[in-house]
Every structure is written in structure tokens, then in C-alpha cells.
Amino acid sequence: MMENRHGKLRTRVLAMPKDTNAKGNIFGGWIMSQIDIAGALTTNDIDAGNVVTVAVNSLKFKKAVEVGDALSCYGKIINVGNTSIQTQIEVFAERVVDHKEISVHVTSAVITYVCVDKNGNKRAVNKDNDY
Numbered sequence: 001m002m003e004n005r006h007g008k009l010r011t012r013v014l015a016m017p018k019d020t021n022a023k024g025n026i027f028g029g030w031i032m033s034q035i036d037i038a039g040a041l042t043t044n045d046i047d048a049g050n051v052v053t054v055a056v057n058s059l060k061f062k063k064a065v066e067v068g069d070a071l072s073c074y075g076k077i078i079n080v081g082n083t084s085i086q087t088q089i090e091v092f093a094e095r096v097v098d099h100k101e102i103s104v105h106v107t108s109a110v111i112t113y114v115c116v117d118k119n120g121n122k123r124a125v126n127k128d129n130d131y
């Protein structure tokens with residue numbers, strides 16, 4: 001799997017016309033949903049099992065995403081607590097400009113997940129696994 005200083009590539013998806021807001025840019029809520037999926041997948045690095053999102057600690061939309069962009073979310077774990085796992089997600093939009101592919105850093109986020117049991121109650125993180 002592709003890896004760089006921002007972590008591993010977790011999702012890569014094409015931004016479609018159905019994902020636009022009233023101004024024709026890609027809707028922030030759609031980008032947030034991609035980020036949440038990427039963050040949850042990132043918790044697999046420590047084989048966390050079932051997790052739920054407890055908090056979006058920070059999120060900045062730095063640049064607009066356009067229809068036709070390939071949106072790539074990179075993620076890494078930045079902290080492991082007793083029951084929680086904090087992830088950092090960096091989002092890049094890849095598009096072709098003047099016959100060249102460019103990659104624009106569009107969004108940064110920190111999202112926290114909590115490990116839960118089958119009843120949805122929080123449980124301890126398995127700390128045997130490195131990240």
C-alpha cells in the first residue's frame with residue numbers, strides 16, 4: 001500500500017457531479033465522510049476491531065475540491081489512549097492541469113475513534129499491537 005510522511009493511502013475516490021454543493025464545488029460533508037472512512041480504516045493498523053467516531057478534533061478545508069478530482073486520503077495513528085485512537089488524515093486532490101497531473105493538499109483533519117464491544121460500550125484498546 002502507498003505510504004508517505006502523511007501515512008498510508010486509505011481511500012481514493014473520484015469526485016462526481018452528484019457530490020457538489022450549490023456553488024458547484026465538492027460538498028464539504030462528502031469530503032468529511034471520506035475522511036471518516038479513512039480514519040476508521042487507519043485504526044486497522046493496530047487491529048482495533050470495532051470502533052466508533054467520538055470526535056472530529058480539527059478539520060481544515062485548505063483548498064476547494066473540483067468535480068473530476070481523484071481524492072486521496074492518507075492516514076496515520078498519532079495517539080493511542082486507554083480506549084481511544086487518534087488519527088491524522090491528510091487529503092490530496094489529484095487533477096490534470098495543462099496535460100500534467102498535479103496533487104493539491106486540500107484538507108487536514110484529526111479524528112478520534114473509541115473501541116467498542118458488540119453492545120456499543122467502550123473497551124480497552126489492544127496495546128500489544130505497534131503502530
Ligand SMILES: CC(C)(COP(=O)(O)OP(=O)(O)OC[C@H]1O[C@@H](n2cnc3c(N)ncnc32)[C@H](O)[C@@H]1OP(=O)(O)O)[C@@H](O)C(=O)NCCC(=O)NCCS
Pocket residue numbers: 051052053054055057080081082083084085112114116120121122
Ligand atoms: C464513543 C462512546 C462509546 C464513548 O463513551 P463515553 O463513556 O462517552 O466515553 P469517554 O468520555 O470516557 O471517552 C472515551 C475515550 O474517548 C476520548 N474522548 C472523548 N471525547 C473526546 C474528544 N472530544 N476528543 C478526543 N478524545 C475524546 C476520551 O479521552 C477517552 O479516551 P481514553 O479512554 O483513551 O482516555 C459514546 O460516546 C458513544 O457511543 N458515542 C456515539 C458514537 C457514534 O455514534 N459515532 C458516530 C458513528 S460511528
